[in-house]
Amino acid sequence: MTEQQPRARRGRPGHDRAAVLAAAVALFIRKGYDATTIDDIAKSLGVTKSAVYHHVDSKEELLSAALAEALDELDATVAAATQADGPATERLHEAVRRSVEVLVAHQPAVTLLLRVHGNTATEVAALERRRRIDRALAGLVRDAVEERGLRGDLDPDVVSRLLFGMVNSLVEWYRPTGPVSGEQLAQALTALAFEGLDAR
Amino acid sequence: MTEQQPRARRGRPGHDRAAVLAAAVALFIRKGYDATTIDDIAKSLGVTKSAVYHHVDSKEELLSAALAEALDELDATVAAATQADGPATERLHEAVRRSVEVLVAHQPAVTLLLRVHGNTATEVAALERRRRIDRALAGLVRDAVEERGLRGDLDPDVVSRLLFGMVNSLVEWYRPTGPVSGEQLAQALTALAFEGLDAR
DNA sequence: GTCTATAAAGCGATAGAC
DNA sequence: GTCTATCGCTTTATAGAC
Known part of the structure; x- marks a missing residue:
């Protein structure tokens, strides 16, 4: 909660770990942890699964x-x-x-x-x-x-x-x-x- | 909740729809709906997945x-x-x-x-x-x-x-x-x- | 930092025998 | 009423290119 907005760089989103965490938590609440896939998190950030795995080791x-x-x-x-x-x-x-x-x-x-x-x-x-x-x-x-x-x-x-x-x-x-x-x-x-x- | 106990017949369990439902609900609560598999329900009744599908159409x-x-x-x-x-x-x-x-x-x-x-x-x-x-x-x-x-x-x-x-x-x-x-x-x-x- | 491609495993559901 | 076997799809996670 200290920083946000990955200062839109035009082109690549350029997310960080905190952005992934925030997106994940929002989806865990809306759909439940088990029903949320890494792909859901990736899509909500506008990237692919692999980009998410660059920031975190596991769901x-x-x-x-x-x-x-x-x-x-x-x-x-x-x-x-x-x-x-x-x-x-x-x-x-x-x-x-x-x-x-x-x-x-x-x-x-x-x-x-x-x-x-x-x-x-x-x-x-x-x-x-x-x-x-x-x-x-x-x-x-x-x-x-x-x-x-x-x-x-x-x-x-x-x-x-x-x-x-x-x-x-x-x-x-x-x-x-x-x-x-x-x-x-x-x-x-x-x-x-x-x-x-x-x-x- | 009207009847229970599949009147143990020795050999085949002989479950009915109510028994499957009760087992399923207990697991849905303990593990969550999404984390519970049909196989979990089957195992808790001592049967295989296919036996569960004989009593219900879907999870x-x-x-x-x-x-x-x-x-x-x-x-x-x-x-x-x-x-x-x-x-x-x-x-x-x-x-x-x-x-x-x-x-x-x-x-x-x-x-x-x-x-x-x-x-x-x-x-x-x-x-x-x-x-x-x-x-x-x-x-x-x-x-x-x-x-x-x-x-x-x-x-x-x-x-x-x-x-x-x-x-x-x-x-x-x-x-x-x-x-x-x-x-x-x-x-x-x-x-x-x-x-x-x-x-x- | 993100991509494509793919491995490896799990899951819901069905077919057909006993 | 339950079994074995299997289909088809989804999912987590990794490898390697850009």
Whole structure:
């Protein structure tokens, strides 16, 4: 996301690895990883398969790079929430808010992460990293319930699944270019989750 | 789901269409539709590819059957909530409760529906039916806000996405054989959504 | 950096025997 | 109801020219 536009040179496209990755991720999301062929990626860039293989070694490498981007961001979010001082309830609020920000800023990569099946070693490793993140967030919810910051009549593990299930569902519809800003979205989600939808 | 167990006959497995469908759906969920081969389905039943083709005409037909099951159930839920009498807020509560029930009772089929990409005509048609369902539920949320049954400071369309995004996320983790019953789950989800997580 | 050509393997689907 | 054998096509990936 740092640079783009291969500064159209007239004649040969002249793509680089980042351009191939971006094109691949867009197609992985639209068609699914397995249904996307190297030829699809090549055609979307206006080149042939061989040109794509000049920039990357394999199709799986493209998936791996996208998953690493998502996992690194989510790891940082969890680390911040786990290591910070203060009540667990406040740290949970912050973790939810930051998670929404990550999903908004890295929507393509996170979308792929949430759709991984575990068909290859790359995918299994990503699923394991994701499980660690989920466990850490569930621990935060438990702590918040124990310090009586959250209602105590609901199972903390179920609450954690529902809460972050709602957060993760954002990737299915939210687009930063739409009418809702990332901040509005985080506000609406935390309001729904912590205060509820009932009219006051 | 009406009958099962091909009443083990000793020797030839003797499968039927329902057994092939069940095996296929389980693999579609575990590996993804595109990554699942007819040979995978055959091997999971202990037969060869040709035996599978004796029961079904194509791989896509198996997906189509599962998607129809999910869509028929969700259509019925929406129809009940739309046509019932009474305040929209009460009908929304009921729609959420029934949606959870459908996801629990038809988890495999609904999981596939939520993962459809639109790569074939079958998938595009399923996505269109699903969009109609989502629109109807969003209309219910709007009506509930208008009659002041739900808080008015949040965008109804965003609320609808978040609420049913949370419901749909159930397919990613909930298993009827686990420690949480379907009723407990519906209770926890409606409590979170309408009352919120904050300690009273 | 991109091309043509091709190797090697996998996949959906069918034919015909038992 | 299941088998072996095979067709025809697609796909990942590589070799070598420009």
